[in-house]
Amino acid sequence: MTRWQEEAARLDAADPLADFRAHFLIDDDLAYLDGNSLGALPKATPDRVAEVVRAEWGEGLISSWNAAGWIDLPQRIGAKIAPLVGAQPHEVVVADSVSVNLFKLISAALAMRPGRKVVLSEPGNFPTDLYMIEGLEKQGLAERRLAERDGIESALGGDVALLLLTHVHYKTGEMFDMARLTKAAHDAGALVLWDLSHSVGAVPVDLDGADADFAVGCGYKYLNGGPGAPAFAFVAERHQADLQQPLSGWMGHAKPFEFSDDYEPAPGVDQLLCGTPPIVSMSALEVGVDLMAGIGIAALVAKSRKLSEFTRAAMADMVPELPCISPDDPEVRGSQLSFRARNAYELCQALIARRVVGDFRAPDVLRLGFAPAYVRFADCWRAVQTLRDILDSGEWRKAEFAERSAVT
Ligand SMILES: *Cc1c(COP(=O)(O)O)cnc(C)c1O
Numbered sequence: 424m425t426r427w428q429e430e431a432a433r434l435d436a437a438d439p440l441a442d443f444r445a446h447f448l449i450d451d452d453l454a455y456l457d458g459n460s461l462g463a464l465p466k467a468t469p470d471r472v473a474e475v476v477r478a479e480w481g482e483g484l485i486s487s488w489n490a491a492g493w494i495d496l497p498q499r500i501g502a503k504i505a506p507l508v509g510a511q512p513h514e515v516v517v518a519d520s521v522s523v524n525l526f527k528l529i530s531a532a533l534a535m536r537p538g539r540k541v542v543l544s545e546p547g548n549f550p551t552d553l554y555m556i557e558g559l560e561k562q563g564l565a566e567r568r569l570a571e572r573d574g575i576e577s578a579l580g581g582d583v584a585l586l587l588l589t590h591v592h593y594k595t596g597e598m599f600d601m602a603r604l605t606k607a608a609h610d611a612g613a614l615v616l617w618d619l620s621h622s623v624g625a626v627p628v629d630l631d632g633a634d635a636d637f638a639v640g641c642g643y644k645y646l647n648g649g650p651g652a653p654a655f656a657f658v659a660e661r662h663q664a665d666l667q668q669p670l671s672g673w674m675g676h677a678k679p680f681e682f683s684d685d686y687e688p689a690p691g692v693d694q695l696l697c698g699t700p701p702i703v704s705m706s707a708l709e710v711g712v713d714l715m716a717g718i719g720i721a722a723l724v725a726k727s728r729k730l731s732e733f734t735r736a737a738m739a740d741m742v743p744e745l746p747c748i749s750p751d752d753p754e755v756r757g758s759q760l761s762f763r764a765r766n767a768y769e770l771c772q773a774l775i776a777r778r779v780v781g782d783f784r785a786p787d788v789l790r791l792g793f794a795p796a797y798v799r800f801a802d803c804w805r806a807v808q809t810l811r812d813i814l815d816s817g818e819w820r821k822a823e824f825a826e827r828s829a830v831t
Pocket residue numbers: 520521522523549551552589593618620621641654
């Protein structure tokens with residue numbers, strides 16, 4: 424055994440979360456380092472989904488809206504996500520996708536800052552965040568402004584209505600200082616919307632402690648809600664009375680079952696609901712959230728840091744030719760590491776062929792994600808060792824590894 428393999432075995436033996444992998448349906452020989460893109464399947468999910476479909480829908484039919492608690496699912500799951508992001512239970516609700524929730528909350532923020540139109544973000548932010556601002560710009564409602572990380576604070580002029588940032592950068596894993604940037608935005612009279620898609624369930628987030636205004640986050644990454652799982656949205660309690668979002672669907676009405684002609688927003692985060700919630704998907708998400716909430720954020724964060732730190736050190740030692748573009752300091756890094764490689768795509772495909780799943784982010788990034796609930800230190804060691812093998816043998820040059828599919 425090499426030194427790193429021994430170290431991995433030692434860390435796995437001492438890992439307080441080691442038993443949690445058994446809660447997921449994931450092959451023992453699979454090193455799955457892509458839970459930051461699509462979380463693994465909790466073992467309890469197929470049975471829960473079957474129960475929702477067969478018993479609650481099949482037998483209960485329409486009575487299940489009340490009897491099975493379908494109608495409260497968006498709030499119930501939101502309340503369970505809240506402690507993972509430092510929010511109060513009534514500040515979080517589950518609905519739609521991250522993109523749609525961005526639209527609602529960017530619009531709501533603009534309405535709360537009349538006379539200001541600028542939505543400030545950073546170039547290279549996750550595409551959908553930038554595109555959603557663009558969509559509002561095309562309607563004449565917003566003006567998109569982008570500033571590099573170190574220039575964000577100075578770009579916060581008196582015309583900025585909203586600062587929209589992704590807390591952990593999807594490509595580099597860099598993590599913003601949420602409290603500092605939120606304060607800078609508030610000092611400039613702007614509101615802040617945090618995208619927590621790469622944060623929730625893996626890094627410490629304290630929305631209320633940072634005095635954040637709004638947030639959105641993803642259900643299918645570290646929350647293990649399944650492909651296309653619904654997303655969540657956070658609105659600080661102090662803004663809930665003034666909130667006005669434009670997708671004024673009937674499920675966000677104060678009294679949807681009075682079927683009135685006029686829209687009256689529900690109080691609180693309930694207003695963020697638009698149409699009828701996807702109950703089957705929400706039920707799957709609830710299983711994933713229950714698992715993460717059961718472990719607790721402190722234990723998840725502690726293990727995430729150990730996994731990424733172990734991998735960073737092993738990579739620097741064994742694969743020094745691939746520079747790490749993620750921060751060295753675990754305090755300012757998400758639960759992932761990204762490496763720059765000219766043939767990142769081919770390397771990634773060659774790794775997958777050897778049952779080590781990471782992912783590729785265009786144009787030249789190989790990304791390894793550490794979902795602390797089920798990733799083992801041995802998986803991290805295997806990723807590093809396999810990468811070394813593939814580089815040494817030139818295996819990645821095989822033509823089959825250069826073919827690109829629709830999803831990369
Ligand atoms: C994954 C991700 C999203 C996903 O948005 P959807 O609309 O749910 O597809 C949004 N923002 C960031 C930063 C992400 O990482």
